[in-house]
Amino acid sequence: MLELSGSRGCAGAALRLWVILSIALGVCANSDAADVLVGPAHVTALADEYVAKFKNSFPIQYAFSGLPSGRNDGLEINSPAALAKWRAFEDRFAIELHQINPDTLAGRPEWITWQYLNQALEQDAKTLVCRNELWGVSTLGWQTALPQLSGMQPVDTPEARASALARWRGLGAWIDQEIANLKEGERLGFSANQATVKVVIGQLDGMVDGPASKSGLLTPAERAHVPEFGTEWTRTIDSSVLPGLRRYRDFLRNEYVPRARTSPSIEGNPKGRDCYRRLIFGTVTLDEDPVALYELATKQVERERTEAVALGKKVYGDRATDWNTLARLIIADPKNKFATPAEVRDYTQRTYERAYAAANKMVLTPPVGQVKLEPFPDFQQVSAPGGQYLPEVRKPASEAVLCR
Secondary structure, three states: OOOOOOOOOOOHHHHHHHHHHHHHHHHHHHHHHHOOOOHHHHHHHHHHHHHHHHHHOOOOHHHHHHOOOOOOOOOOOOOOOHHHHHHHHHHHHHHOOOOHHHHHOOOOHHHHHHHHHHHHHHHHHHHHHHHHHHOOOOOOOHHHHHHHHHHOOOOOHHHHHHHHHHHHOHHHHHHHHHHHHHHHHHHHHOOOOOOHHHHHHHHHHHHHHOHHOOOOOHHHHHHHOHHHHHHHHHHHHHHHHHHHHHHHHHHHHHHHHHOOOOOOOOOHHHOOHHHHHHHHHHHHHOOOHHHHHHHHHHHHHHHHHHHHEEEEEEEEHHHOOOHHHHHHHHHHHHOOOOOOOHHHHHHHHHHHHHHHHHHHHHHOOOOOOOEEEEOOHHHHOOOOOOOOEEEOOOOOOOOOEEEE
């Protein structure tokens, strides 16, 4: 999951979106029974408060959850003062939440809501040591979310178009704050990985060195079909957004990357080893020793490689002597390659259609919405993941977008 915020990692953002979605749906489900008992009613009220505060502070992450946001003019908080206020809110909120004994909610849906709230708070509290906002450069970071955000931005009414312009006019200053955060991170000893930064620079080159029409940011103007708005939107992208992205790219290229850490490990950051363990918790919700987890993963990978080689012998015979040889055979096999991007799209579409047709054989309540395949923007083709699901909030809730 992509996010427009330097304060959280991508894996943590994906989990946070699930938590927010679950809390919001839980609130809707519990609203009729909220006044039955004081404890359950209090949990529901706290959930309402948390979701409202989150929506106001992180409106982009909230929009990517697929929930109706009600506002589309804001950007994520990323200034030190605003982030400090959010942390103070969570500290106060945690005290109030823990005044409720979850055991008294056993057997009720509010018990689940309490647990989701508690997980969200613990995740943020534990990963605070990482100071992600001070080294938040990622190949799946906010720069890659901008074309997707522009595709999600509602522009179907005069009010929606005004909100869109307000949000995107503020993006230049928001980017400048990201630069300031990275500079402060450098001062304190935090740094993103140099190889990652170089990939991000390449992504930004593809966005800012060509015309605005190639940036993937003009879709709101195309969707609105309002000439005046189209003119103003293009002016906003040209005068605010793209210059801000160029400043960010130039800072990364000229100042940041020469001093960025060369090790892929975050252990070089302040309290890096502690951060790593806490990021594990923020990703999988379990407090696990990184060394023990690594040893377990290494053994599992070795077992899977042994099994793969055994299966590979059935296809390639005695040529598949070991894992590395099998990998080379697979890569060289023309049957495992697509000749054109169109073949990739057609194959994916057929796979999706077969899965959709068989959905009732796999899950008790199959989804009714359709998935639409769309390519990633040109600048993201090299660094994009194999596939990514995004909610399509500007269309009925039964539709969604899957980028490939």
